[in-house]
Amino acid sequence: SRSHRITILAGDGIGPEVMAESVRILEAVEAKFGFTVARSEHLVGGAAIDATGHPLPPETVAASEAADAILFGSVGGPKWETLPPDIQPERGALLPLRKHFGLFANLRPGVCLPALTHASPVKQELIADGFDVLCVRELTGGVYFGTPKGREERNGEPVAFDTMVYMKSEIQRIARVAFTAAMGRKKQLLSVDKANVLASSVLWRETVVEISKEFPEVELSHMYVDNAAMQLIKRPGSFDVLVTENLFGDILSDEMAMISGSLGMLPSASLGKQREDGLYFGLYEPSGGSAPDIAGQGIANPIAQILSLAMLLRFSLGEVEAADAIEAAVAKTIADGFRTGDIATSQPGETKVGTSGMGDAILARL
Amino acid sequence: SRSHRITILAGDGIGPEVMAESVRILEAVEAKFGFTVARSEHLVGGAAIDATGHPLPPETVAASEAADAILFGSVGGPKWETLPPDIQPERGALLPLRKHFGLFANLRPGVCLPALTHASPVKQELIADGFDVLCVRELTGGVYFGTPKGREERNGEPVAFDTMVYMKSEIQRIARVAFTAAMGRKKQLLSVDKANVLASSVLWRETVVEISKEFPEVELSHMYVDNAAMQLIKRPGSFDVLVTENLFGDILSDEMAMISGSLGMLPSASLGKQREDGLYFGLYEPSGGSAPDIAGQGIANPIAQILSLAMLLRFSLGEVEAADAIEAAVAKTIADGFRTGDIATSQPGETKVGTSGMGDAILARL
Ligand SMILES: CC(C)[C@H](C(=O)O)[C@@H](O)C(=O)O
Ligand SMILES: CC(C)[C@H](C(=O)O)[C@@H](O)C(=O)O
Numbered sequence: 001s002r003s004h005r006i007t008i009l010a011g012d013g014i015g016p017e018v019m020a021e022s023v024r025i026l027e028a029v030e031a032k033f034g035f036t037v038a039r040s041e042h043l044v045g046g047a048a049i050d051a052t053g054h055p056l057p058p059e060t061v062a063a064s065e066a067a068d069a070i071l072f073g074s075v076g077g078p079k080w081e082t083l084p085p086d087i088q089p090e091r092g093a094l095l096p097l098r099k100h101f102g103l104f105a106n107l108r109p110g111v112c113l114p115a116l117t118h119a120s121p122v123k124q125e126l127i128a129d130g131f132d133v134l135c136v137r138e139l140t141g142g143v144y145f146g147t148p149k150g151r152e153e154r155n156g157e158p159v160a161f162d163t164m165v166y167m168k169s170e171i172q173r174i175a176r177v178a179f180t181a182a183m184g185r186k187k188q189l190l191s192v193d194k195a196n197v198l199a200s201s202v203l204w205r206e207t208v209v210e211i212s213k214e215f216p217e218v219e220l221s222h223m224y225v226d227n228a229a230m231q232l233i234k235r236p237g238s239f240d241v242l243v244t245e246n247l248f249g250d251i252l253s254d255e256m257a258m259i260s261g262s263l264g265m266l267p268s269a270s271l272g273k274q275r276e277d278g279l280y281f282g283l284y285e286p287s288g289g290s291a292p293d294i295a296g297q298g299i300a301n302p303i304a305q306i307l308s309l310a311m312l313l314r315f316s317l318g319e320v321e322a323a324d325a326i327e328a329a330v331a332k333t334i335a336d337g338f339r340t341g342d343i344a345t346s347q348p349g350e351t352k353v354g355t356s357g358m359g360d361a362i363l364a365r366l
Numbered sequence: 367s368r369s370h371r372i373t374i375l376a377g378d379g380i381g382p383e384v385m386a387e388s389v390r391i392l393e394a395v396e397a398k399f400g401f402t403v404a405r406s407e408h409l410v411g412g413a414a415i416d417a418t419g420h421p422l423p424p425e426t427v428a429a430s431e432a433a434d435a436i437l438f439g440s441v442g443g444p445k446w447e448t449l450p451p452d453i454q455p456e457r458g459a460l461l462p463l464r465k466h467f468g469l470f471a472n473l474r475p476g477v478c479l480p481a482l483t484h485a486s487p488v489k490q491e492l493i494a495d496g497f498d499v500l501c502v503r504e505l506t507g508g509v510y511f512g513t514p515k516g517r518e519e520r521n522g523e524p525v526a527f528d529t530m531v532y533m534k535s536e537i538q539r540i541a542r543v544a545f546t547a548a549m550g551r552k553k554q555l556l557s558v559d560k561a562n563v564l565a566s567s568v569l570w571r572e573t574v575v576e577i578s579k580e581f582p583e584v585e586l587s588h589m590y591v592d593n594a595a596m597q598l599i600k601r602p603g604s605f606d607v608l609v610t611e612n613l614f615g616d617i618l619s620d621e622m623a624m625i626s627g628s629l630g631m632l633p634s635a636s637l638g639k640q641r642e643d644g645l646y647f648g649l650y651e652p653s654g655g656s657a658p659d660i661a662g663q664g665i666a667n668p669i670a671q672i673l674s675l676a677m678l679l680r681f682s683l684g685e686v687e688a689a690d691a692i693e694a695a696v697a698k699t700i701a702d703g704f705r706t707g708d709i710a711t712s713q714p715g716e717t718k719v720g721t722s723g724m725g726d727a728i729l730a731r732l
Contacts, residue, residue, distance in 0.1 A: 085561060085562045085563075085568070088562060090562065091562040091563065095563070120489075121488055121489055121492055121599050121600050122487055122488065122489065122599075123486075123487055123488065123489055123490075124489075126487055143509075143530060143563075143564065144563055146527070149564075149565050150565050151565055151568075151569060154533070157533055157534045157535055158533075158534045158569060159531060159532070159533045159534070159569075160531070160532055160565045160566045160568060160569035160570075161512070161529055161530065161531040161532075161565060161566060162529075162530040162531075162564045162565050162566050163527055163528075163529055163530070164509060164527065164528040164529070164530060165525060165526070165527040165528075166525070166526055166527075167520070167523055167524075167525045168523045168524045168525070169523055194613070194616075195451060196451045196454060196456065196457040197451075197457065197461070197509075197510055198509065198515075198528045199515050199516050199517055199526045199527060199528050200526045200527060200528050202451070202517075202526060203517060203524060203525075203526035204526075225616075225617055226616045226617050226620040227620070229595065229617045229618075229620055229621040229624070230620050230621060230623070230624035233487050233488075233599065233621070233624050233625065234487050234624060247560070250560075250591075250592045251591055251592050251595045251617060252595075254592040254593070254595055254596050255595040255596060255599070255621070257596070258595070258596035258597075258599050258600060259599065
């Protein structure tokens, strides 16, 4: 039978709770679809700081190198907020993982199911049928990693600087990921930049236009980032796939997630280079944070973590049937009215559940 | 009697129409409050490109140098969209004006009046009482103007780069503007940065904290830009004054304007250094664009332009009573039910008006 291996980095806050539900789902699809996934669990984030002094211990990296993918929970919490940025749980774990594994393509669905439009902060009439946007964020370039970055004295005063830089090849590869994703959807790609101000955006736009020739069926359009931040709110349903550079993607994909109203439902994938076999090494994590305010209460929505597992099965393990089955089971569970607190209303036909209750309901529908 | 002078740069699209209403209002307050404002009108944007080949003719700059302030309409339109970015109406006029006049402080109110919450894309229950946020955007620093900026070949491929750079003194002066504004409001200041990733943001945060010692009554908090993009949507009413660097301010102030739902109502001020007499040279313009789709139809909302005039009277001319009177007349006009198309509903008690009808209604209440 097919065998795979993954590392599980549950992290802090609600991470371990929602991860436990994902593992139950994973065991169910292993049995059902006849494959095995060897899992090794490792420390990351605040939990790793407490145990080892570092948010990303070398042992965690080494174990992940030996795996096909990382299933990541969430990291961070008030306990570690006063540490210097470099060794804070989020930044100190995520940025080095992205760089080390070359995870340049961040896929973040911004989905609002028609049954959950009430949870969105946006007026019902603007999102009546729900929406399904895919944000493709470049994840290893731009101002995050560009050099020089630092601080010096100039004319007797401190000056600090970062460099927003893109090589053409970096833009080409993320553009291809985005066009390919669009081909499997509504074939509409919006590239977001600030080409009226930034030299890096001029190269971005130019390169995206060039790559569009390889995908003649995809309708490409462009928008400035300030305008995109407005239009996403007013007409989220009019977008299909959106591609943008690292910093803009950080802002817009979070904005999109908030607009969807279902942060607890949204998975994400951070992928490296595609291998010969068509699969990717990847890191998969919920879009939301570690939610320390509700951690340990058994009430967090595990769906974002479970859908992250589905993405892992699809993109890193090639277990497409298992991924489809999980996504279908989640959709059915929502359709059947199961709701954790974050997506509940007081409407008839809803069954309010906690973390493991939601896990049970999804398992029952697998 | 007190005499002042301003340049009027009406620009393109709806610019001239809404400017005409502002001029009527200006004449009324001159008469009422006993001061004179010499006005000279000049070309800018697409209109200037058509006439002179350049979006910001030297003559326009020279005239503005001789004035106390600039009342700016709006620029841009489909006709000029295919020009190279540098000489496009918006970028080619606004960035040089900001740099030339050292307009480092951009004040952008994001206001949703309780009577106009229906126009916001955000659900009624999240903004029931409306909201009033002031975005203070640094306008002459950061990645907009930082050098090096450009493109070169590295290892045989094109690479493009921009530099996000802040001197401590640039952060100090914008922080003081923001704290001062907060002192006149609810005394709450939120500084938005990305200090977990950017060296320039680390200096930003450090400096804002230092300046906060000068304003012990103001409650200062910090938020990462990705989180701010989310929280603005979910709880706009919980913010008072927000201060941030140039690029983040570009994105967040537009996002905030969209959330308010009343883009046609929102003025803005871009101020230089405060003079000895307490006044500022400034450029005042509506937050919305030139709206070419509705230009020439006499239906644009002139309120953003009229409130921009009020800001000009307040900050650049020191005609505070006139500014107060205009703002009160606008508020009364809205309370009395006058609505241009952008803010109309089909509720009883509304009088639907065009551009000049709105001007008439405001004039009548002055
Ligand atoms: C923690 C932080 C460095 C990170 C980022 O900015 O990329 C986070 O906001 C994210 O989007 O995953
Ligand atoms: C036109 C453009 C250069 C400008 C900016 O990015 O500052 C505009 O978006 C604005 O906010 O005034």
